[in-house]
Amino acid sequence: MLVDDALLEVEMAARKLLQGAASEKGLHDNVRAVAGELSRLQRAGGKSLEAGNCRKDSGSRTIHFIGGKRMKVIKFEQFGGPEVLQWTDAETPEPAENEVLIEIKASGVNYADTARREGQYVVPTKLPYVPGAEVAGVIAETGSGVKRFQKGGRVVALIESNGYAEYVAVDERVLTPVPDGVDFEQAVALPLQGLSAYHILKTMGRLEPGESVLIHAAAGGVGQIAVQLAKLFGAGKIIATASTDEKTGACQIDGCHPSGELYRRGLGRKSQGDHGRQRRGRRP
DSSP states (O other): HHHHHHHHHHHHHHHEEEEETOOOOOOOOOHHHHHHHHHHHHHHHHTSSSSSSEEEEETTEEEEESSSEEEEEEEBBSSSSSGOOOEEEEEEEOTTTTTEEEEEEEEEOOHHHHHHHHTTSOOOOSSBBOOOEEEEEEEEOOTTTTTTTOTEEEEEEESSSSSSSSSEEEGGGEEOOOOOOHHHHHHHHSSHHHHHHHHHIIIIOOTTTTTTTEESSSHOOOOOOHHHHHHHHOOOOOEEESSHHHHHHHHHHOOHHHHHHHHTTTTTOOOOOSOOOOOOOOOO
């Protein structure tokens, strides 16, 4: 497989995830599908490297360079479609005093990455650019001032960029330990979507037990987590909207209450199902 072809397949998988094309198994399966495409891209890239200069770790599916601190990254040097993405070499970063070096096992794929690549993000993107704002992996090295984490720890982090790589150096203050029983693909799906859903419901919406809540685009990344959080927060009624019957079906298994309702957006009718939500006014 050519690397360019693999890049296009990664982009297609990412678009499916970002558009909220959820299967009955929910968001985690979609994240795993994207992670699988990224792993396949790594394997395709590995075939183009000269024999003897690298080795492939079958456990982590990453390529480690022997005899030099080099790594593989996905970057772009101009704005455009998926064809501008480049699979290339880069220097492996050294962690500063209060940083750790993470060997990345899973990278989040988000709409912001696509907006960055197209030059349409809300803030300017300086070129060249390595996308990726969510990473999960194992701590490979620690700076001299790191106190809370140790080499070998499993962590997830929300970062500014550089997540589409084999390694990234981040400040220990942005790290969250990954609990036992949670795999890296599950963990990396939480920072952006999970924090967005939480702050929408609690920080801004101030949802309290027994209240009703309306969640639009409930089959998307933020929406699916918001459905589950609303249930955990004790919402009395959850009303979900989605664009297709398939997506409303995904909402049903995500935790909507039996007393709720599902709506297909724009069609003016209830979907077959028995889950839902309702908007309430803003508090002063």
